Amino acid sequence: MSRTEAASDFETVSETNLTRSERYRQLVDEFVLAPARIVWHDWRARIAVTIIAFFLFLGTVGVRLVDEPRTNQGDRLVGAFRTLEHPLGTTASGVDILSQVVYATVPMIQMITAGAVFSVVVATVVGTTSGYKGGAVDQGLMTVTDVMLTIPGLPLVIVLAGVTDIGGNPYLIGVLLSINAWAGLARALRSQVLTLRDAEYVEASRIMGVSTPKILTTDIIPNLMPYITMNFVQQARAVIFGSVGLYFLGILPYNRTNWGVMMNDAVSQAGATSSMVAFHWLLMPMLAVIFLSMGLTLFAQSADRLFNPRVRARHAKTVGGDDTDDEVSS
Amino acid sequence: MHYILKRTAQAIFTVFATITLTFALIRLLPGGPAQSMRAQMLEQGNDLTSEQINRQIEAQMNIAPDEPLYVQYAEYMASILTGDFGISTWHNEPVADILGSALPWTVFIMATSLFLAFVVGISLGAYMAYREGSTFDVSSTGVALLLNSIPDYVVALLALTFLGHQTGLFPTGGRYASGLEPGIHPEFLASVAYHGALPVLSMAVVAFGGWALDMRGNSIRVLGADYLHVARLRGLSEHRIALRYVARNAILPMYTNLMIAIGLMFGGAIIIEEIFAYPGIGFYLISAIDQRDYPVMMGAFILITIAVVIGVYIADLTYGKLDPRAKGGGSRESY
Numbered sequence: 001m002s003r004t005e006a007a008s009d010f011e012t013v014s015e016t017n018l019t020r021s022e023r024y025r026q027l028v029d030e031f032v033l034a035p036a037r038i039v040w041h042d043w044r045a046r047i048a049v050t051i052i053a054f055f056l057f058l059g060t061v062g063v064r065l066v067d068e069p070r071t072n073q074g075d076r077l078v079g080a081f082r083t084l085e086h087p088l089g090t091t092a093s094g095v096d097i098l099s100q101v102v103y104a105t106v107p108m109i110q111m112i113t114a115g116a117v118f119s120v121v122v123a124t125v126v127g128t129t130s131g132y133k134g135g136a137v138d139q140g141l142m143t144v145t146d147v148m149l150t151i152p153g154l155p156l157v158i159v160l161a162g163v164t165d166i167g168g169n170p171y172l173i174g175v176l177l178s179i180n181a182w183a184g185l186a187r188a189l190r191s192q193v194l195t196l197r198d199a200e201y202v203e204a205s206r207i208m209g210v211s212t213p214k215i216l217t218t219d220i221i222p223n224l225m226p227y228i229t230m231n232f233v234q235q236a237r238a239v240i241f242g243s244v245g246l247y248f249l250g251i252l253p254y255n256r257t258n259w260g261v262m263m264n265d266a267v268s269q270a271g272a273t274s275s276m277v278a279f280h281w282l283l284m285p286m287l288a289v290i291f292l293s294m295g296l297t298l299f300a301q302s303a304d305r306l307f308n309p310r311v312r313a314r315h316a317k318t319v320g321g322d323d324t325d326d327e328v329s330s
Numbered sequence: 331m332h333y334i335l336k337r338t339a340q341a342i343f344t345v346f347a348t349i350t351l352t353f354a355l356i357r358l359l360p361g362g363p364a365q366s367m368r369a370q371m372l373e374q375g376n377d378l379t380s381e382q383i384n385r386q387i388e389a390q391m392n393i394a395p396d397e398p399l400y401v402q403y404a405e406y407m408a409s410i411l412t413g414d415f416g417i418s419t420w421h422n423e424p425v426a427d428i429l430g431s432a433l434p435w436t437v438f439i440m441a442t443s444l445f446l447a448f449v450v451g452i453s454l455g456a457y458m459a460y461r462e463g464s465t466f467d468v469s470s471t472g473v474a475l476l477l478n479s480i481p482d483y484v485v486a487l488l489a490l491t492f493l494g495h496q497t498g499l500f501p502t503g504g505r506y507a508s509g510l511e512p513g514i515h516p517e518f519l520a521s522v523a524y525h526g527a528l529p530v531l532s533m534a535v536v537a538f539g540g541w542a543l544d545m546r547g548n549s550i551r552v553l554g555a556d557y558l559h560v561a562r563l564r565g566l567s568e569h570r571i572a573l574r575y576v577a578r579n580a581i582l583p584m585y586t587n588l589m590i591a592i593g594l595m596f597g598g599a600i601i602i603e604e605i606f607a608y609p610g611i612g613f614y615l616i617s618a619i620d621q622r623d624y625p626v627m628m629g630a631f632i633l634i635t636i637a638v639v640i641g642v643y644i645a646d647l648t649y650g651k652l653d654p655r656a657k658g659g660g661s662r663e664s665y
Binding site: 151274 | 616631
C-alpha cells in the first residue's frame with residue numbers, strides 16, 4: 001500500500017517526449033551554438049579566439065607565404081618598419097626577423113600542445129581518482145604527487161637537459177617542460193573533488209549503484225571543467241614561458257629556430273640590451289611571446305563563462321534559462 | 331599532531347627522493363656525469379692511473395666508482411646529508427661553500443617578490459570582485475591580464491635595457507656595490523636593496539596580476555554562494571562578511587597555488603639572476619651547465635629543492651588553520 005506510493009516517484013515517466021531530430025538539435029544547441037554565442041558575446045573570448053587563430057594561421061599557412069629564414073636575406077641589422085622587404089628588420093647576419101618569428105611558431109605550437117595535453121590528462125586521472133577514492137589509493141597517489149609538486153620544475157628540466165641528450169624534438173621538449181607540472185593541478189583537483197564527493201547528487205548516484213568511473217566522468221569531472229580548461233591554457237602558457245626562457249639561456253637543444261634562441265642571439269651577438277641598433281631583434285620575439293600568451297590568458301578567463309551553467313542557460317535557446325538570476329549580485 | 335608528523339615525514343621523503351634522483355642521473359645514466367668526467371680526465375692525459383681517476387671522482391662527486399652500487403649510494407646519500415656536496419671541477423672549491431654563500435641571496439630576492447606580489451595581488455583582486463563590472467574592475471582586469479601574459483624575463487630584459495643600460499638609474503649586475511664591507515649597516519643594506527630592486531620588481535610585476543585575477547575569480551564565485559545570502563540576511567556587517575566569509579574562502583583555493591608558486595619562483599629566479607648577473611644559486615647553476623661542472627649542477631638542484639621543500643612545508647602546516655575540511659578529508663577510506 002505505502003510501497004506503491006513510495007515507488008511511484010521513481011516510476012514517473014517524463015511527460016514530454018523528444019523525437020530524435022529534436023534531441024540532436026538540442027545537443028547541437030547546447031554544445032556548439034551556445035558556446036559560440038557566449039564566445040561572441042564576450043569581448044575577451046572574441047579577442048582570444050582571434051589571436052589563437054592568428055598564430056595557428058601563421059604556423060600553417062604563414063610558413064608557406066614567408067621565405068624560410070637564412071643568412072644574408074637582406075642588409076645587416078635593418079631596423080623594424082624601415083623597408084617593405086623586411087618589415088620587422090633583420091639580424092646581425094642579415095636574416096629576416098619576420099620569417100624567423102613565423103617559422104618559430106610551428107615548433108612552438110607543437111610544444112604547447114604536447115605539454116598541455118600531457119599535464120592535463122595525467123592531472124585529471126590522478127587528481128579525481130585520488131580525491132574520490134580516498135584512503136590508501138589517495139595516500140599513495142598524493143605521496144608521488146607531493147614529491148613531484150615540490151621538486152621545482154625549471155631547475156629539474158635544466159638539470160635533465162644538462163645531463164641527458166634529449167634532442168630537439170618539439171613534442172618531447174613540450175612533455176619535458178611539463179614533466180612535473182601535472183602535480184599542481186592534480187592536487188587542486190583533488191581538493192575540489194573532496195568537497196564534491198559528498199554532494200547530494202553524487203550520493204544519489206552512489207546509492208543507485210553507478211560505477212566509480214561513471215560517477216567520475218558524469219558527476220564529478222563536468223564540475224571541474226572550467227578548472228581543467230583554465231589549467232590547460234595555463235600550462236600551454238607555462239610551456240611557452242619555460243621553453244623561450246630556457247632557449248634564451250641556451251640550455252635546450254633545437255633543430256629549428258625559436259623565439260628564445262632569437263633573443264639569445266640578439267643579446268649575445270649584438271648586445272641588444274645595451275645598444276639600441278639591435279633592440280628590435282630582441283623586441284620582436286618578445287612581442288610574439290606576449291601576444292600569444294595574451295590570447296591564451298584571455299581564453300582561460302572566458303573559459304570560466306563558457307562552463308558556467310547560468311551563463312550557458314542564458315545563451316542556449318532550447319534550455320529554459322533562469323533569466324531573472326542575472327549575474328551574481330554585487 | 332598526527333598531521334604535522336605526516337607532513338614532516340613527507341618533506342624528508344621528498345629530499346631523499348631528490349638525492350636519489352641526482353644519484354641515478356650521475357651514476358646510472360649512460361654517458362652521464364660519472365662517465366663523462368672519466369672521459370674528460372683521460373683526455374687531459376697527465377698519465378693518471380685508473381685508481382687515481384677513481385679517487386678524484388670520489389673527491390669531486392662523492393661517488394666511488396670502484397665500490398658496489400649500494401655502497402656508492404649509501405656513501406653519496408651520507409655525504410650529501412652531512413653537507414658535503416663535493417668539489418667544483420671548475421672553481422676547484424667545495425660546492426657547499428660556493429652555493430652556501432649564494433643561496434641566501436636567491437631566497438632574499440625570491441621571498442621579497444613573492445610576498446610583494448601576493449599581498450598586492452589579493453588586495454587588488456578582492457577589491458575588483460567587489461566592484462565587479464565597474465570601470466575600475468574592467469581596466470584593472472585588462473592590466474592584470476596583460477601583465478600576466480608577460481614572462482618575468484621579458485620584463486627583466488626591458489628593465490635592464492631601459493632602467494639599467496640606457497638611463498643608468500639602476501645597476502646592471504652584482505649583489506651590492508663593490509668595495510662595500512658586508513655587514514648590518516645602512517650603507518650596505520641600501521646597496522643590497524638598490525641592486526636587488528630590478529630583479530625583485532621584474533618578478534613581482536608580472537606575478538601580482540595573476541594573483542589578482544585568481545582572487546577576483548574566487549571572490550566572485552564565493553559572492554554568489556548561498557551562505558553569503560544567509561550571512562547578509564542575518565545582518566552581519568559588510569566588514570565581517572568581506573573578511574571572514576569572502577576573503578577566507580576565496581584565498582583557500584589559492585593556497586595550493588601559493589605552494590606551487592614557491593617552486594615556480596625559484597625556477598624563475600634562475601633566468602632573472604642570469605640576466606642581472608646576480609650571483610645567486612641559479613646563476614651558478616647556469617654557469618655549471620656551460621662548464622659541465624656536475625658537482626655544482628647537482629648541488630644547486632638539491633639545494634633549490636630543499637629550499638622549496640622547507641617553503642612548502644611551512645605553507646602546508648598553516649593550511650589546516652584556514653580550512654578545517656582539509657584536516658580529515660583525505661584520511662578516511664570511502665567508497
